[in-house]
Amino acid sequence: MIDVRHCLRCDRDFVMRPNRKTSRCSLCRSRYWDRPRTGKWLARGSTNEERFWAKVNQGLPHQCWIWIGAVARRSGIFHLKIRGKRKMISAPRFAYFLRHGKHLSSKLYACHTCDNPLCVNPAHIFAGTSQDNSTDMVLKGRSCAGPLNRGAKLTSQQVQDIRKRYKHRSPDNRALVAEYGVDRHTISRIGLGYTWRNF
Numbered sequence: 001m002i003d004v005r006h007c008l009r010c011d012r013d014f015v016m017r018p019n020r021k022t023s024r025c026s027l028c029r030s031r032y033w034d035r036p037r038t039g040k041w042l043a044r045g046s047t048n049e050e051r052f053w054a055k056v057n058q059g060l061p062h063q064c065w066i067w068i069g070a071v072a073r074r075s076g077i078f079h080l081k082i083r084g085k086r087k088m089i090s091a092p093r094f095a096y097f098l099r100h101g102k103h104l105s106s107k108l109y110a111c112h113t114c115d116n117p118l119c120v121n122p123a124h125i126f127a128g129t130s131q132d133n134s135t136d137m138v139l140k141g142r143s144c145a146g147p148l149n150r151g152a153k154l155t156s157q158q159v160q161d162i163r164k165r166y167k168h169r170s171p172d173n174r175a176l177v178a179e180y181g182v183d184r185h186t187i188s189r190i191g192l193g194y195t196w197r198n199f
Contacts, residue, residue: 052094056120064119067091095120096127109133115140153182159196166191 003016055069069091089097092110097103099122104110111128112119119125128136137143154162162176166187176187189195 048094049098052091052098055091061121061123063121064114064116064124065121066116067118067120091120092117092125095122096125098122099125111136115142154180154190154196156196159190162187162190163193168192 004013005016006013055067057066057068059065089103090110092112093104096110104127108127108129109132110125111133112124113126114121114124116124134143158180162180165176166173168191173184173187173191177184180187186195
């Protein structure tokens with residue numbers, strides 16, 4: 001008796017071989033279905049570049065190209081497993097490699113000009129150190145320094161007032177501690193310019 005079944009992936013009927021338990025036809029079993037959300041077929045011997053671009057929603061050259069592949073649950077970092085090497089590489093690093101032909105060293109970051117961590121458009125990615133990345137964040141106004149920090153107890157106006165009234169090693173500084181409700185070390189560090197430097 002011939003057992004005809006319906007493939008759940010390609011919606012075609014196929015003849016089931018005896019003693020087999022599967023819900024896919026032989027064509028679907030021989031191919032690598034990349035991801036249901038991308039809807040792209042990839043051959044088993046596909047290159048790393050083909051596998052990478054199959055997981056990217058590409059738009060216009062100036063737009064962000066969003067990574068739709070796997071994203072780690074805990075860290076939120078997205079990785080691509082490189083065939084031939086047993087290592088994981090983040091998607092922006094691989095996009096940088098595809099454009100420039102060289103891998104970033106462990107001391108360099110794949111920084112984004114668009115500030116979108118899911119973007120893998122090679123035109124939006126540049127190599128930079130941790131300091132370059134932090135400077136870029138501050139210049140774009142995305143840092144949580146000063147009054148933007150959720151844990152800040154003082155405003156920029158109060159900090160300016162403390163700097164005007166602060167005297168090094170003076171008992172008058174106790175009045176500032178009582179007035180603003182912060183530790184004496186906080187008043188001292190603000191007065192000497194160690195903290196709140198940009199305000």
